[in-house]
Amino acid sequence: MPHETALSEIETFLGDRLVRSKSDRALHGQNEAWFPEMLPDAVAYPETTAEVARIVGICARHGCPVTPWGAGSSLEGHALAAGGGISLDMGRMNRILAIRAEDMQAVVQPGVTRRALARELRATGLMFPVDPGADASLGGMAATRASGTTTVRYGTMRDNVMGLEVVLADGRVIRTGSGARKSAAGYDLTGLFVGSEGTLGIITELTLRLHGQPEAVTAATCAFDDFEAAVATVIATIQMGIRMARIEFVDETTAAIFNRVNGTALPEKPHLMVEFHGSARSAEEDAERFGEVVADHGGAGFAWAGTAEERNRLWRMRHDAYRACLASRPGCIGLVTDICVPISKLAEAVRETRADIAASGLPGPIVGHVGDGNFHAALLIERGNAAELATAKALAHRMAERALRLGGTITGEHGIGLGKKDLMALEHGAGWALMAQIKRALDPAGILNPGKVVETKA
Structure with a gap:
């Protein structure tokens, strides 16, 4: 095995938490999309930042690749060990370290999942709003700069990560950001690592911005005869300043798939799925104004999800759209x-x-x-x-x-990974080469998640 020296040295202190079985390697060699299986040489299960630093330091000395693994839900092959070596499974670093309710912050390890944090926050009156659908790990969400259905109101991971603890490619541990709401102190290192997909460092702790749970939530679906009318409704709603928490579009094909898979009776037309947060009065007013916009654009079949159970069912259906499409x-x-x-x-x-x-x-x-x-x-x-x-x-x-x-970007939320790397020069031009320079400066041996995001050849 090409990386046996590094693996043997790691095994001396990690013991049976360095796993070489075919089943574990196969689990960490699969993905949610179309990429072929890529097996790591071994899977490591660290439990502390010190262990991560020690693993990475050993791998740096021996040129052994290290690919972080969260929940494995990414769609661009981010977590595949394209260069072999170690798949670094962060699942055991899953402690919520602090809830600072008065500062509206949470400090978590990277293996904490979105739903686990939501359960912990339930009694506090606070929430972490970034919702990509899958029960992704928060470390993985930060690494891919994830977003989701609530981004229109609450922003992406970029807007909701205040600080990080990161293990660099040589094993050093640094902290970025702070608990302050703003800072003008030097380069934005937190922003550098959020979205870097594990190519610049391994995230071992996150300080997250929390938000107040809304007093009232209303949600609905509405159908349109054509997608142009649905999109025009979205644009008009935004331009009017109506405060939406979510506004999602599904085409007529997806509506038909929902009916077959979920037993619903949606008109097989383009749909908007919306949600409003606020006080009881403001949420109701926003919903009424939105209803007027829908009517102006020929929308019909307005159906309110009146209870929390109905809302959860609605958004579960939307979040499971990819699975439903595959099943079709x-x-x-x-x-x-x-x-x-x-x-x-x-x-x-x-x-x-x-x-x-x-x-x-x-x-x-x-x-x-x-x-x-x-x-x-x-x-x-x-x-x-x-x-x-x-x-x-x-x-x-x-x-x-x-x-x-049209003035946009090749990826709004899934990231680059393996799948979109060949498109980066189209979007960034010489900026992509600058990203590669940053990668080489922080990871000169190219051991951190090799093959992803940038071209590392000099």
């Missing part, structure tokens, strides 16, 4: 696109994308966080069909080019 074509795999454009260009981007998908012959249901101009097409590919995979990749490439032409 048994045995398929998915290539999920993730472009984001300025709101004013959203209708054009969706219209051109729908035409492109129709011409491709592939199933491609569309959902999106349209309040942010971010939408996804789930391109459903027959497993093992190389021609369909090539068609899907070409389609995704055209979508990325379209997003850039």
